Amino acid sequence: MDNPRSARQRWMSVLARAETDRLRALLEDQAPLPEYTVLRGPEAGLVMVRGRAGGGGAAFNLGEMTVTRCTVRTETGLIGHAYVQGRDEKRAELAALTDALMLDPGRTDALERQVITPLECQQEQRKEERAAKAAATRVQFLAMQTMRT
Amino acid sequence: MAYVAVKGGERAIDAAHGWLAAERRGDPSIPPLGVAQIQQQLGRSVDRVMAEGSLYDPQLAALAIKQAQGDLIEAAFLLRAFRTTLPRFAHTKPVDTATMRIERRISAIFKDLPGGQLLGPTYDYTHRLLDFSLLDDATVAPGPIAAADTETMPRVSDVLGQEGIIEPDTASEQEPGDLTRESLSFPASRDVRLQALARGDEGFVLGMGYSTQRGYGGSHPFAGEIRMGEVSVEIEPAELGFTIDIGDLVLTECQMVNQFKGSKTVSPRFTRGYGLVFGFGERKAMAMALVDRAMRAEELGEDVTAPAQNVEFVLYHSDNIEATGFVEHLKLPHYVDFQSELQNVRRMRAKQETAE
Known part of the structure; x- marks a missing residue:
């Protein structure tokens, strides 16, 4: 996370998965937010999802998914981008705005603590819940030695 | 003449679609089915429609299923039609x-x-016996959990x-x-x-x-x-x-x-x-x-x-x-085609009769 690019990749991935209402509520607590203009979008479109033959071989086109993108510029001149799965325009706009705000060194820490980390925790928790359910279905094979002796 | 027939057809089509919408809704005394319900509770249908519609969007697939009254091929068709209205932004890195x-x-x-x-x-190891408890809306316990490895x-x-x-x-770096x-x-x-x-x-x-x-x-x-x-x-x-x-x-x-x-x-x-x-x-x-x-x-x-x-x-x-598309196109008017076939058969029969 030391590299600024990987730090940005991380928060963008968290924002891409954020629920709109939650993100909106978390951002409201960061008021006052700067004015911003939407440079592009928010617009829904498609991304072609690729797989690999055999899992690791040559790429092939599996099918498309819906994606919404948005680019905003804050009055302070910071440009934020978002590409988020699905067709929720508000979500893309809020994600782009948050991305721009995260680029403001005066806000990064507060946003990290009060927006990104809580969203990430929620997402991790969901993953852990699914993993725990999957783990309960793990097969424990027992060798039936008693039947042979 | 033909023009009158077209107008008649239009009225019939409007009436047919009106009835379809009412049939889709079913008995108004039964609560309507929500798209979120389909998305949550008919997941395997949603997955199939996304796969065959070749568009990953669970909410849209659920909507298509509702609109198509559960006809999954019709629903996949709706998704394929919808995708043509959207621009393509990019392709993904191959998923790992x-x-x-x-x-x-x-x-x-x-x-x-x-x-x-x-x-x-999984449905594996279920006995494929109808579960009559699903007739009532009994609450379902959350599945068991265990420490994840x-x-x-x-x-x-x-x-x-x-x-x-x-x-x-x-591996190949060729564009697929x-x-x-x-x-x-x-x-x-x-x-x-x-x-x-x-x-x-x-x-x-x-x-x-x-x-x-x-x-x-x-x-x-x-x-x-x-x-x-x-x-x-x-x-x-x-x-x-x-x-x-x-x-x-x-x-x-x-x-x-x-x-x-x-x-x-x-x-x-x-x-x-x-x-x-x-x-x-x-x-x-x-x-x-x-x-x-x-x-x-x-x-x-x-x-x-x-x-x-x-x-x-x-x-x-x-x-x-x-x-x-190709199978069902057969139900569209083939009046002229069929007229010519009809004439052919009649001509052949007439020829046969005169030969006898």
Whole structure:
């Protein structure tokens, strides 16, 4: 996370998965937010999802998914981008705005603590819940030695 | 005359669609079905419509199912039509199924494969008895949980690959063909075949896969591994110049391990078929892997004798939207065509009678 690019990749991935209402509520607590203009979008479109033959071989086109993108510029001149799965325009706009705000060194820490980390925790928790359910279905094979002796 | 008939048709069509909307709604005393309910409670239908509609968007698939009154091919058709209204922004990096967050993973060839076997939310081992408790809206307890293991789960092909006893994946940096951009042409390369199978009709692909098991182009398959779970999707937008993660997809992957093949230069080793589909679609992924392997017959030096090995036959008939279009076009007016046929038959009969 030391590299600024990987730090940005991380928060963008968290924002891409954020629920709109939650993100909106978390951002409201960061008021006052700067004015911003939407440079592009928010617009829904498609991304072609690729797989690999055999899992690791040559790429092939599996099918498309819906994606919404948005680019905003804050009055302070910071440009934020978002590409988020699905067709929720508000979500893309809020994600782009948050991305721009995260680029403001005066806000990064507060946003990290009060927006990104809580969203990430929620997402991790969901993953852990699914993993725990999957783990309960793990097969424990027992060798039936008693039947042979 | 014709003009009057067109107007009459219009009125009939409006009335038919009005009735359709009312029929779709059903008895107004029964609460209407919400799209969120379909998305949450008819997940396997949603997954199938996304796979065959070739568009991953669970909410839209649920809407299509509602609109089509549960006719899944009609719903897939609605998704295919919808996608044509949207621009394409990018393609993703190929998804990495090795890093899938596994919800189900089984192998029929290794009991103790690294990472173990997880059954996931499966219908396997159910008794297929109707559950009458579902007639009442009884509350359902959340499923049991256990401590999750962080052990990695290598794909079984990678496990066998370490020994060199199975054919490796052949990488290629070539841009894959895309059926949504160029129409099908032959010989079709494997990338195009996999795309066609992934969006192909489940019933058709299942039947073709089944035919290989029954001896029409058999390749002695084993379900090496089936895995289902979420993978992250990454794109690299030009304006950013680096990859970003845009969300998660549920995918089902099947690695079929098939009868071996060797030559003077290559020691005998297992061959493979591959299946990958949107959503939790195990039947489809398995059938796809069987048919993928069958269509590799020529590449592997096998005789092409069976329908499933015939690439043209499979690919020209796997798409249920195209098949529906051509089969159902027969119900459109063919009045003039039929008039000419009618005249032909009458002329032939008249000729026969005069000859007698």
